[in-house]
Amino acid sequence: MLAALTKVQWVIVGLAVAIGLAGLALMAVNVLAIIRPRPAGEQGPSQPLFGPPQQLTRRRFFGRLMNAGFGLSFTTGIGLSSLAFLWPSVSGGFGGRIRLPIDANEIKAQIRATKLPFYYAPGRFYLVEYDSSDDTSGLYTENSLVAGGLMALYQRCVHLGCRVPFCETSQWFECPCHGSKYNRAGEYRAGPAPRSLDRFPLEADADGFITVDTGIIETGPPRGTNTTGQDPEGAFCVDPNAATEAEEEH
Numbered sequence: 001m002l003a004a005l006t007k008v009q010w011v012i013v014g015l016a017v018a019i020g021l022a023g024l025a026l027m028a029v030n031v032l033a034i035i036r037p038r039p040a041g042e043q044g045p046s047q048p049l050f051g052p053p054q055q056l057t058r059r060r061f062f063g064r065l066m067n068a069g070f071g072l073s074f075t076t077g078i079g080l081s082s083l084a085f086l087w088p089s090v091s092g093g094f095g096g097r098i099r100l101p102i103d104a105n106e107i108k109a110q111i112r113a114t115k116l117p118f119y120y121a122p123g124r125f126y127l128v129e130y131d132s133s134d135d136t137s138g139l140y141t142e143n144s145l146v147a148g149g150l151m152a153l154y155q156r157c158v159h160l161g162c163r164v165p166f167c168e169t170s171q172w173f174e175c176p177c178h179g180s181k182y183n184r185a186g187e188y189r190a191g192p193a194p195r196s197l198d199r200f201p202l203e204a205d206a207d208g209f210i211t212v213d214t215g216i217i218e219t220g221p222p223r224g225t226n227t228t229g230q231d232p233e234g235a236f237c238v239d240p241n242a243a244t245e246a247e248e249e250h
Contacts, residue, residue, distance in 0.1 A: 094214050098123045103208035104148030117153075117166050117184075123214050125200055126153045126166065126173075128184055134227045145218060148204035152212045153186040158220060159193040167237035171230070173197065174238040181238070183230045188223045190240065196220035 100107065100120065107118045108129055117126035130151040132141050140146045153173075157164045162177035172189065173182040180191030188196045198220045202212045 093122050094124045096215055097211055097213050099209060099211045100127075104150055104204055104210050105208060107210065108149060115168060115171070118150075119155075119166075120212075123200075123212055124155045125212060125214065126155060126186075127151070127210070127212075128153060128186070130185055130228075134185075136227070139221060139225070139227065143218065144201040144203065145199055147202045148208060148210055150202065150204075150210060151185060152200040152202045154198040154200060154217060156198065157193060158195055158198060159191070164197065165237075169234035170232040170236050171234065172232055172236075174236060176238055179238050179240070181236070181240075183226065183228055185228050185230070186220065187225045187227065188220070189226075195222050196225055 098120070107127055111118055111127070111129055117128045119126050127150045129149055130140070130146050131149070132146055135141045135146065140151065145151060155163045157175040157177065157180055159175065159178055159180050162175050164173045164175045164180070164182070166172075167174045170181075171184055173184075173186060175181070175191065175193070178192050180193035181189045182193070182197050183189050186197035186199060199218050200212050200214050201216055201218060202210055204210055
């Protein structure tokens, strides 16, 4: 499992460990300040944390002990909370490797029957059919972005992050926020988006089941990429003028 961690996950682990160690160090310093005896005959003010400790009354002793415990609890709690909040799910949710419950053939059959991409909400991606023969330059096939005749597209618009739905009439992805448009393969076609949709690497096992790695976001290809040559197949769901106006503003 450790070998499968991404760079981001390693950074999160490092931060959590650092916060935990800081908490332990704080407790250790306070405990040492409490239990270390003051040398006989020492004069002048003492330094409770790093120098000779003060002679403590029972009340001050327990006060410092409580402060040390509180510091450890608070720091450790912050570390664990940060880890829980930032750590991506690796058990079927976004940020981990997701094995789809049905095989590639079933997914493609559903796509053809509905004329819609296969949307998997927990992973925040669409699966679309893609013919590898269209990828003459190896842009996708050589980067593990096509498997079992499918491609995984991140649902997030690369313009300002809105979720991009698929328009059933045009058969393109159309962002409702500012009108960016992408063809069936998620390649930029119109609007203010700076590039094509980002995507996730995926693989098919011997039984035809697809695993999508949502822990790795591959930047979408640049404007001008159009491997499918697909034109809109009907009316747009989002007014094309909205895309033009949004692009002019940028």
